[in-house]
Amino acid sequence: MFENLQGRFAKVLNNLRGQGRLTEDNIQDTLREVRMALLEADVALPVVREFIETVRTQALGEEVARSLTPGQVLIKVVHDELVRVMGQANEALDLAAQPPAVVLMAGLQGSGKTTSVAKLARWLAERQNKKALLVSCDIYRPAAIEQLRTLAAEVGAEFFPSTKDQDPVAIARAALDHAKRHYKDVLIVDTAGRLHIDAAMMDEIRALHAALDPIETLFVVDSMTGQDAANTAKAFGDALPLTGVILTKTDGDARGGAALSIRHITGKPIKFIGVGEKTTALEPFYPERLASRILDMGDVVSLVEEVQRKVDHEEAARLVQKLKKGGFDLADFRDQIKQMATMGGMAGLMDKLPGMGQIPDQVKAQVNDKEMKRLVAMIDSMTPKERAFPDIIKGARKRRIAAGSGTQVQDLNRLLKQFAQMQKVMKKMKGGGMAKMMRGLKGRLPGMGGMGGMGGLPPGFPR
Ligand code: GDP
Ligand code: MG
Numbered sequence: 001m002f003e004n005l006q007g008r009f010a011k012v013l014n015n016l017r018g019q020g021r022l023t024e025d026n027i028q029d030t031l032r033e034v035r036m037a038l039l040e041a042d043v044a045l046p047v048v049r050e051f052i053e054t055v056r057t058q059a060l061g062e063e064v065a066r067s068l069t070p071g072q073v074l075i076k077v078v079h080d081e082l083v084r085v086m087g088q089a090n091e092a093l094d095l096a097a098q099p100p101a102v103v104l105m106a107g108l109q110g111s112g113k114t115t116s117v118a119k120l121a122r123w124l125a126e127r128q129n130k131k132a133l134l135v136s137c138d139i140y141r142p143a144a145i146e147q148l149r150t151l152a153a154e155v156g157a158e159f160f161p162s163t164k165d166q167d168p169v170a171i172a173r174a175a176l177d178h179a180k181r182h183y184k185d186v187l188i189v190d191t192a193g194r195l196h197i198d199a200a201m202m203d204e205i206r207a208l209h210a211a212l213d214p215i216e217t218l219f220v221v222d223s224m225t226g227q228d229a230a231n232t233a234k235a236f237g238d239a240l241p242l243t244g245v246i247l248t249k250t251d252g253d254a255r256g257g258a259a260l261s262i263r264h265i266t267g268k269p270i271k272f273i274g275v276g277e278k279t280t281a282l283e284p285f286y287p288e289r290l291a292s293r294i295l296d297m298g299d300v301v302s303l304v305e306e307v308q309r310k311v312d313h314e315e316a317a318r319l320v321q322k323l324k325k326g327g328f329d330l331a332d333f334r335d336q337i338k339q340m341a342t343m344g345g346m347a348g349l350m351d352k353l354p355g356m357g358q359i360p361d362q363v364k365a366q367v368n369d370k371e372m373k374r375l376v377a378m379i380d381s382m383t384p385k386e387r388a389f390p391d392i393i394k395g396a397r398k399r400r401i402a403a404g405s406g407t408q409v410q411d412l413n414r415l416l417k418q419f420a421q422m423q424k425v426m427k428k429m430k431g432g433g434m435a436k437m438m439r440g441l442k443g444r445l446p447g448m449g450g451m452g453g454m455g456g457l458p459p460g461f462p463r
Contacts, residue, residue: 001253005041038260042255044231046265047085065311076304083287109192111193119282136148137162137191151279158184175189191208219246220245233266237268244268245269
């Protein structure tokens with residue numbers, strides 16, 4: 001999978017070598033090429049559009065550290081967006097139910113459902129030490145039940161027999177009952193598919209879903225159908241509460257558009273990919289690994305990560321120095337908020353500051369990005385003089401700033417009050433250093449409340 005994208009990306013991104021910094025101008029051509037590459041890979045258009053816009057915004061906001069080239073930074077941005085589009089992290093199969101955990105398979109004919117049932121049973125036995133009972137509710141396709149019986153024997157899973165004159169829902173109920181009485185960990189239910197989405201098939205799978213109440217309802221889809229895979233997944237997702245997707249036949253798909261589109265179009269995670277015809281050919285879906293495979297530039301990505309981590313540390317250290325010296329005005333405060341946003345939010349920065357490790361995670365999580373944006377907007381609407389001497393901000397100025405930033409005078413009052421308190425704390429801190437401040441603050445943390453609450457420090461300020 002992704003061979004085509006790999007070739008295109010390598011060419012395109014290497015073109016940016018030697019450029020001084022990332023600008024709208026010099027990323028323009030590269031982004032156009034990236035866009036073409038994604039379209040050629042049969043990624044769905046809305047996904048391509050959002051991908052390009054996100055990369056553009058991210059890239060322009062990105063500082064190019066001295067030891068890096070813009071091309072390297074752009075590669076990292078593209079890499080991160082690839083990971084994000086595919087769903088960030090692997091989502092595991094959820095089997096946390098009173099046994100048996102029921103897994104229902106849905107999908108078009110030929111998508112790989114029956115094969116995937118066997119692969120999954122094998123994977124569960126080998127990786128999770130779970131015994132699965134397999135049953136086929138496909139009474140339409142000749143030999144479908146027989147196919148599953150053979151596969152079950154091959155993977156050493158118990159097979160619950162059914163016949164084509166039975167009713168699918170009755171088969172499912174009987175299998176569930178058997179699985180319960182024999183203490184099976186998992187019941188995997190294979191179903192019939194049609195060549196196209198049709199009402200009768202949807203009704204049947206819905207009836208099966210209602211009878212079984214599965215903890216996992218997996219949509220099985222052929223990777224080679226590209227962006228159509230995402231659209232079919234959406235149609236099924238609208239009819240059934242899907243919990244995930246198995247993307248099959250990725251071994252034969254050089255383009256990979258489905259892998260990049262499904263999450264975005266359906267909101268459902270790809271949990272596994274089929275990578276061959278054999279019953280061992282099933283792998284959990286790891287966005288990070290696949291993104292690295294697409295770009296085939298793992299060394300660049302880790303280099304950029306390392307340098308950026310270092311720069312973050314230096315920035316944090318500089319900030320601590322500045323805090324210690326005092327003389328910290330609203331403009332500094334704004335820079336600090338913005339910097340935090342680019343560093344993965346408040347929580348990210350807090351971890352880098354000395355002494356911050358002791359702050360409980362839920363306190364860090366209180367910091368909210370929307371509030372950060374509002375604060376920045378308010379400070380942006382001030383004149384330089386107002387930022388340096390907030391005391392001069394009175395009636396008319398307040399109204400002007402609030403209007404200019406789309407906020408209320410009360411919001412501004414709160415910001416000013418909080419900033420004044422922050423300066424007070426910083427003056428105290430001058431003598432004792434950061435550690436002392438942290439100790440002082442720690443006792444008060446619970447009282448600080450949520451964002452924008454009175455009496456607390458403003459969000460964006462390291463607590
Ligand atoms: P169903 O109609 O949805 O039950 O589909 P099947 O499980 O019968 O699979 C249809 C065909 O696709 C079979 O020939 C399988 O061997 C093949 N197949 C399923 N998964 C994969 C896969 O991941 N890779 C490859 N190469 N073939 C697959
Ligand atoms: Mg089948």
